Amino acid sequence: MRSAKDFFAPLAVGAPTPVTEVPARPSRMIHFFDPSNPKMAAKVPDMVGVSDVLLGNLEDAVVADKKEAAREGLVQIAKDVDFGEHTQLWTRINSLDSPWVLDDLTRLVTEVGDQLDVIMVPKVQGPEDIHYIDRILAQLEAKGGVQRPILVHAILETARGMANVEEIAGASPRMQGISLGPADLAADRRMKTTRVGGGHPGYLVRQDPAKGLDGAPDYTGERSVFQQDLWHYTIARMVDACAMHGIFPFYGPFGDIKDTVACEDQFRNAFLLGCVGAWSLHPVQIEIAKKVFSPTAEDVAHARRVKEAMPDGRGAVMIDGKMEDDASFKQCMVVLELAERLSANDPELATMYEEA
Numbered sequence: 001m002r003s004a005k006d007f008f009a010p011l012a013v014g015a016p017t018p019v020t021e022v023p024a025r026p027s028r029m030i031h032f033f034d035p036s037n038p039k040m041a042a043k044v045p046d047m048v049g050v051s052d053v054l055l056g057n058l059e060d061a062v063v064a065d066k067k068e069a070a071r072e073g074l075v076q077i078a079k080d081v082d083f084g085e086h087t088q089l090w091t092r093i094n095s096l097d098s099p100w101v102l103d104d105l106t107r108l109v110t111e112v113g114d115q116l117d118v119i120m121v122p123k124v125q126g127p128e129d130i131h132y133i134d135r136i137l138a139q140l141e142a143k144g145g146v147q148r149p150i151l152v153h154a155i156l157e158t159a160r161g162m163a164n165v166e167e168i169a170g171a172s173p174r175m176q177g178i179s180l181g182p183a184d185l186a187a188d189r190r191m192k193t194t195r196v197g198g199g200h201p202g203y204l205v206r207q208d209p210a211k212g213l214d215g216a217p218d219y220t221g222e223r224s225v226f227q228q229d230l231w232h233y234t235i236a237r238m239v240d241a242c243a244m245h246g247i248f249p250f251y252g253p254f255g256d257i258k259d260t261v262a263c264e265d266q267f268r269n270a271f272l273l274g275c276v277g278a279w280s281l282h283p284v285q286i287e288i289a290k291k292v293f294s295p296t297a298e299d300v301a302h303a304r305r306v307k308e309a310m311p312d313g314r315g316a317v318m319i320d321g322k323m324e325d326d327a328s329f330k331q332c333m334v335v336l337e338l339a340e341r342l343s344a345n346d347p348e349l350a351t352m353y354e355e356a
């Protein structure tokens, strides 16, 4: 553990000074593309301004003999495409035990380090993984003359990473956020699922049997079942770890691309629990994330009314038959701040909130 006095000092001579506060940029969706796939790569320029984050994926879903093509494709995209003010460029590097990661970092940081906002690190097990990345990034930033520090995003996808989530979140001033990686986490936990995120019809609670005429339970009657959320504990714990360290939590992938309804539900659960965004694996998921991770006009209008009724945020008032006080005021401020930040980049949203 570094002492508080040198936590914000650069870890290599010539590296940029770390940030003391993680910039709160709109990141409702982290859209994944494979830079070795010509069709996907060709779509990147048109997705600037459409997706808050575009992420060139180098890890899982890129086959082994395409790893170098993906890395070089991303270097080219970073050089050729103007990502403007509103779209961030991220990458997901290969895992720290893989044969590709050292070249991923070296090539990307020294060649296009100033274009990269965040590096997503998969399968993070503990703070030691972040410390390794922190030091090597500082060395490479210094070597490449990178002007601003590249931030780091960890994926929570092992049981050990889960157990260490608080230490991971606070391991470096570079930590921007954490995503849930439900598919790898399920495998590592030995869960008996075969899906990429989302729920499972077998994970349910069944209503008690009604009583029969003799007063005994009738096990043959109809009983309602309610599917439960497999990810509630994990997301809630990740949200707490991130909030405690001033970084941002994200839900990860939803693999059933055609099930846009359940995708929206999963994203909304994460939003309500505190996540700021989710991954988008297919263009169709960008709009879902945009809708879900932007506060509704109704919530913004209500938050404004609470703010007007309690300008200094103190006391208790009744609005529409409900008590509002200092604590609900603070929740309203979270909604208003997010709405303001998002509408600064999105004129359509700004109009919707103005008219709310």
Ligand SMILES: CC(C)(COP(=O)(O)OP(=O)(O)OC[C@H]1O[C@@H](n2cnc3c(N)ncnc32)[C@H](O)[C@@H]1OP(=O)(O)O)[C@@H](O)C(=O)NCCC(=O)NCCSC(=O)C[C@H](O)C(=O)O
Pocket: 031, 032, 033, 034, 039, 040, 043, 057, 060, 061, 157, 180, 181, 182, 183, 184, 185, 196, 197, 252, 253, 257, 280, 281, 282, 283
């Ligand atoms: C899921 C896909 C394999 C589906 O691809 P495809 O069958 O080609 O879909 P469509 O025919 O509907 O595509 C229509 C057009 O859109 C383009 N497309 C598709 N996906 C993308 C994209 N992500 N970005 C840009 N463009 C995209 C297609 O090329 C079609 O173009 P055209 O023919 O010109 O009309 C595919 O979507 C895909 O591979 N997505 C990304 C998958 C991915 O990144 N997976 C890794 C992240 S999830 C993970 O790693 C698990 C996690 O770590 C954990 O542990 O939980």
Ligand SMILES: [Mg+2]
Pocket: 060, 122, 157, 181, 183, 184
């Ligand atoms: Mg994974």
